[in-house]
Amino acid sequence: MIDLNRQAELREAIELFYFAYRAFTAPPDDILAxxxxxxxxxxxxxxxxxxxxxxxxxLLTTLGVSKQALHAPLRQLVDDGLVGTAAADNDRRVKRLQLTAEGAALEAQLSGTQMEMLEKVFAEAGPEAAAGWRRAMAALVTGR
Structure with missing residues (x-):
């Protein structure tokens, strides 16, 4: 059982994580909308x-989604000319994906807003804090 003081700290961390993610995704969400x-x-x-x-x-494995969950948004990106598809040379049944020039420009704009945000907060927090944040995020990803 986690003691009450530690629970309060962990709840604060959960809230900070939630609000940070919301702030991190807001600029790209606006552009996408x-x-x-x-x-x-x-x-x-x-x-x-x-x-x-x-x-x-x-891509399905990387995103951790089903074919059904990926199908409609991927189809929209292809139809909008943001993602191109080509059959693999060694197996025509395998579909390879790449960004078009327009897709690459949009991705750079979207991720650029997030990189600028991270650049600013990492510079303000300092290298030790940034390294600690990366370790914490990696630990969340791996479940350790």
Whole structure:
């Protein structure tokens, strides 16, 4: 059982995490909304941009979503000319994804708002705090 003082600290951390995430996603959400897109579209653009030629199945694994959850937003990005598709050379059944020039520009704009935010807060917090934050986030990802 977690003692009451520690519970209060952990609840504060939960609240800070929630409000920080809301602030972190607000600028890209506003840009996306102007195009009729949402946060899932940003995640797709981000990971396709970071992994040009990624197969759809690999993207599903990276995002941790089902084919059904990915289908409609990916189709919209393809239809809007933001993501291109090509069959893999070694297996025509495998669909490879890449950002178009317009998709790359949008992804850079979206992630740019977040990189600027992180740059500012990391500079203000200092390198030790930034390193501690990265360790904490990595631990959350791995569950350790």
């Amino acid at each position: 102007q195009r009729g897109l949402g946060r899932v579209h940003h995640r797709i653009l981000y990971f396709v941009g970071r992994n040009p030629g990624i197969a759809v199945n690999a």
